[in-house]
Amino acid sequence: MSNTPIGIFDSGIGGLTIVKSIQKYLPNESIIYFGDTAHLPYGDKSPELIQKYAANITYFLAQQKVKLIIVACNTASAVALEIVEKIAGGTPVLNVIDPAVQTALQHTLNYRIGVIGTKTTIQSRIYPIKIREQHPEAYVTTKATPLLVPMIEEGWANSRISNEIIQAYLSETTFETIDTLILGCTHYPLIKESIVRYFENKVNVIDSADSVAKEAQKLLTQRNMLADPQQTPVHTFYVSDLTDSFQQTTQIFLDVPVVLQQRRWIENPTTSQSE
Ligand code: DGL
Numbered sequence: 001m002s003n004t005p006i007g008i009f010d011s012g013i014g015g016l017t018i019v020k021s022i023q024k025y026l027p028n029e030s031i032i033y034f035g036d037t038a039h040l041p042y043g044d045k046s047p048e049l050i051q052k053y054a055a056n057i058t059y060f061l062a063q064q065k066v067k068l069i070i071v072a073c074n075t076a077s078a079v080a081l082e083i084v085e086k087i088a089g090g091t092p093v094l095n096v097i098d099p100a101v102q103t104a105l106q107h108t109l110n111y112r113i114g115v116i117g118t119k120t121t122i123q124s125r126i127y128p129i130k131i132r133e134q135h136p137e138a139y140v141t142t143k144a145t146p147l148l149v150p151m152i153e154e155g156w157a158n159s160r161i162s163n164e165i166i167q168a169y170l171s172e173t174t175f176e177t178i179d180t181l182i183l184g185c186t187h188y189p190l191i192k193e194s195i196v197r198y199f200e201n202k203v204n205v206i207d208s209a210d211s212v213a214k215e216a217q218k219l220l221t222q223r224n225m226l227a228d229p230q231q232t233p234v235h236t237f238y239v240s241d242l243t244d245s246f247q248q249t250t251q252i253f254l255d256v257p258v259v260l261q262q263r264r265w266i267e268n269p270t271t272s273q274s275e
Pocket of ligand 1: 014015043072073074118186187
């Protein structure tokens with residue numbers, strides 16, 4: 001057993017969807033969350049810059065002696081996983097892409113899979129690459145859907161506006177034959193129901209938050225690292241820039257109130273020296 005916390009990081013507040021799923025599947029675990037609000041959005045930044053930010057955050061989490069690091073951000077999972085794993089040392093690292101790909105492959109019957117995410121995630125081609133590694137014949141259609149993140153943060157999930165934007169993005173003919181859609185972004189679990197309705201319940205909609213939480217449960221169980229069921233979990237939520245707006249946005253993602261704490265930007269000595 002291990003009562004040390006799980007470290008979870010994201011570009012901002014959206015990664016709280018992962019926290020919510022972790023709390024559902026692993027209610028005894030303590031969490032240290034880091035939202036890089038000073039640098040968001042990651043979704044249209046270059047891989048090099050995201051790698052630098054992710055390296056610094058991993059360095060910080062490793063210093064906190066977390067037992068597992070979850071890269072909650074799809075964009076960071078797409079372009080910065082290698083550097084995160086390197087800096088994490090022996091600490092296990094989970095990303096949000098592999099569990100979602102596995103879940104999609106378990107559900108699809110026709111191997112026609114859609115993926116939506118940020119521009120950087122989609123441009124990385126990580127989803128088609130990972131899906132075809134396991135099923136070379138799969139047809140994978142992807143689309144960057146950048147309006148969805150600000151729309152959800154504005155509190156417009158599951159509204160007339162969001163239905164129209166979803167329709168504008170997903171009405172392309174390439175999505176007509178898919179039987180499975182991966183929601184490749186932290187924010188999209190909040191519009192899952194609308195997307196399921198858009199496809200009239202005929203498409204499996206895969207949510208990376210639940211997929212990674214189940215994977216974390218499996219990993220900690222296998223390694224005998226689950227928290228003591230008697231322990232009261234302690235959660236800490238750091239952000240690199242704290243504003244009222246970020247604080248209020250937490251309510252969109254988590255039902256229970258959380259208090260964000262400002263954590264000034266940390267430079268990993270190994271990355272800052274090499275600049
Ligand atoms: N967290 C990002 C992701 O999951 C979405 C928000 C951003 O662009 O920073 O890809």
